[in-house]
Each structure stands twice: as structure tokens, then as C-alpha cells.
Amino acid sequence: QVQLQESGPGLVKPSGTLSLTCAVSGGSISSSDWWSWVRQPPGKGLEWIGEIYHGGSTNYNPSLKSRVTISVDKSKDQFSLKLTSVTAADTAVYYCAREWTAAASFDYWGQGTLVTVSS
Amino acid sequence: EIVLTQSPGTLSLSPGERATLSCRASQSVSSSYLAWYQQKPGQAPRLLIYGASSRATGIPDRFSGSGSGTDFTLTISRLEPEDFAVYYCQQYVSSRLYTFGQGTKLEIK
16 A cells, blocks of 8 residues: 655745655555645645656646756655745645556545745 | 636535535546545545546445536435535646646535
8 A cells, every 4th residue: 555655844934945755655656657746725725736757757737837846766765846936825735646647636645744834 | 727617615415415516627628537536624635536437446336426528527325424525626638737626515514
């Protein structure tokens, strides 16, 4: 059973960089094709941020593309998210998730981590 | 960009009743790429339905999905107490972009 666990600072200052890591266990990160980040502002809906292929290719939500970088470390079975120039609007619970490619959906999710942007 | 609009925003029903949730796309969506999720407070979303009508592993058969083109429906045949949650539809386009609907909150009447 695949398990995902997000980690990183829970508080980031405005104009700073949000950095999170997702550790994959119960299987190699190379055992699945694509891995994603999804976020959810408090009390609001879900927003897909972007994805990375285990080989390193990436795709991003056009609305965030200029500020987002997703990378992978196959040796550690983890992938990471960096979001630059953050504002209060980036305050959200950030989830990492495995994409079930054949079904174009997300079948395994991390528990989520709340990141607050505040001075 | 394809926009998914879910209705109603909130649905108030009693256990044992039938729930019908709608997801409408601004353009035609491949049925193969339409999914539904359930989210309870403080939890990550859980995949319920993929390919518009296929139940994910372990999902009870009271949950069913249907639809094509721009109109999709999630039906819960007989509501159980644990079914009261927020439900999201999600679609994928081949240019590698995922979008979600804004959600429908299913609450106990």
C-alpha cells in the first residue's frame, strides 16, 4: 500500500518561498508515472498545482506556472514543491498525491500539511 | 480551460434518502477522464468514481456515477451517516491539466 507524507515549514513569510517535500513509502517512486501537488485554501475547494514524472518531466497549472517548481529525488523516493513570491492567498493545506494514470485521477493522497503565509 | 460547475452548492438530506449531485463542464469532457471524490473534515479527498462510472477499490455500490459530454452525475442510492461530506468532481485534459469543481456539501437535514 502506497503511503505519502508531506513535510515542511508550516509558516512562511510574505514574498518568501514555500518548500515542501513528499515522502513516498510502500513502493518506489519509480513504480508510478506521475506524482502531483494539490492545494486547498481554508474552507475552499481543491486546486491542482502541478505534477512530475519519476523521470523528471513536469507540468504545471498555468495559473501558478511562473512561481512553481516541482522536483524529484528518486534515491530518496520523494518529490518536492517550491512556490516563490508567496502571499496570503497561498495559505492552504497542501497535499501530495499519486496519479493513477490509466484513470486520470488521484488514488493515493498524503494527509496534507497546512502552510500559512504571514509575517 | 474547462470549468467544472457543481450543483447544488449544498444538499440537505436525511439518512436513507437518495442523493443526486451534478457536475457540468463548460466544454465536452471525455468520460474516461471524469472522477469524483469525497472529502470529510480534516481528511484528504478519497477517490470514489473514475471514468465517470467506475467505482474505485473498496467503494460501496450505493455510489454510482453517470453522464457524458458536459453533464455528469454522482448518485448515492441510500445515504448512510458516514456519507455526509463534501464531494468534488475532477477532469483531466490531454495537455496534462487537472481541474476540480468547486464542490457540493452534503449535509444532514
